Amino acid sequence: MKKHSTRRLLRRAVAMVCAVSATLGVAACGSTSSSDEQKIKIGIKFDQPGLGFKKSGTYEGFDVDVARYIANQLGYTDAQIEFKEAPSKQREAMLQNGDVDMILASYSITDERKKAVDFAGPYFIAGQDLMVRKDETGINGPEDLNGKRLCSVTGSTSAKVVKEKFAKEVQLMEQPGYAECATALLSGIVDAVTTDDIILAGLAAASRGKLRVIGKPFTQEPYGVGIKKDADSKEFATKINDAIEDMIKSGEWERAIEKNTEGTDYKPDSKYNPPTPNEGE
Structure with missing residues (x-):
C-alpha cells in the first residue's frame, strides 16, 4: 500500500507540474505545443x-x-x-x-x-542603377542610353523613370524577371539592365564577373x-x-x-547607408 501511495503522489506531482507549465506557456510533459514547434x-x-x-x-x-x-x-x-x-x-x-x-x-x-x-x-x-557587360565603356549613366537597348521587368517603374527623365529614345525590352534580363544582357540582345542597385549587384555576382553595376544610383528606395x-x-x-x-x-x-555581392565592386550609397531604422514607431 505504501508503494502504491508513493506512485499516486508522484503522478499528482507530475500533473501539477504539467498544469503550471501549460499556464505559463512552457513546453513540458510531452505537450504538442512545444516551443520548438512555434x-x-x-x-x-x-x-x-x-x-x-x-x-x-x-x-x-x-x-x-x-x-x-x-x-x-x-x-x-x-x-x-x-x-x-x-x-x-x-x-x-x-x-x-x-x-x-x-x-x-x-x-x-x-x-x-x-x-x-x-x-x-x-x-x-537602394537606388536605381544600371548593369552592363564587364567590357562596356560607352554607358556610364542613364543619360548614355539614347539609342541603346534597355531591359527591365514587365510592369516595373524602373524603365519608365529612365525614359521620362534621362533617355527618351531608349529601346525598351520587357521580361518577366531580372534573371531573364541578365541573360539577354549576357547574350548581347540588350545593352543594359535597370532596377535597384542591390538587385543588380546580386545578378552581377551570379554572373561570375561577366556583368558589372555602373555604381551611380539616381533614385532612393527605402x-x-x-x-x-x-x-x-x-x-x-x-x-x-x-x-x-x-x-x-x-x-x-x-x-x-x-x-x-562578393566578386563585384558594389558599394551601398554611403550617403544613405546604413540607414536609421525608425519607421512605424
Whole structure:
C-alpha cells in the first residue's frame, strides 16, 4: 500500500507540474505545443540572387540574412523560421491574411503601401542603377542610353523613370524577371539592365564577373520590413527596428552586404547607408 501511495503522489506531482507549465506557456510533459514547434513565417523573394533566393531547399541573400538576424533577436532559432515566397503583387494580401508575420522582399516603403500595411526599418536604402557587360565603356549613366537597348521587368517603374527623365529614345525590352534580363544582357540582345542597385549587384555576382553595376544610383528606395497593420504593429515595429540597429552596430549588416555581392565592386550609397531604422514607431 505504501508503494502504491508513493506512485499516486508522484503522478499528482507530475500533473501539477504539467498544469503550471501549460499556464505559463512552457513546453513540458510531452505537450504538442512545444516551443520548438512555434514558427515565425517570413515572406521573401525566391528568385532574386543576392537578396532572396531559393536554392536546393535552402535560402540565401541579404534579405534572408537580415530576416534571420531579426528573427533570432525576437527569440526564434533558425529552425523555427519558415520562409514563404512573397511575389510583389501578393505582399499586402499575405500580411493582411496572416499568411506571414513579416516580409523582407525588396519591399520599398511608400505612402500608398502604408495605407494597407505597416512597416519597420528601413534596413537598406537602394537606388536605381544600371548593369552592363564587364567590357562596356560607352554607358556610364542613364543619360548614355539614347539609342541603346534597355531591359527591365514587365510592369516595373524602373524603365519608365529612365525614359521620362534621362533617355527618351531608349529601346525598351520587357521580361518577366531580372534573371531573364541578365541573360539577354549576357547574350548581347540588350545593352543594359535597370532596377535597384542591390538587385543588380546580386545578378552581377551570379554572373561570375561577366556583368558589372555602373555604381551611380539616381533614385532612393527605402527597403522596409512589412508587417500587418493592427493594434500591436507599433510595438512589433520597435522590436524589429531594435534588431536592425543591433545588426548594423555589430558589423553583421556590412558583412551580409559584402557576402552577398562578393566578386563585384558594389558599394551601398554611403550617403544613405546604413540607414536609421525608425519607421512605424
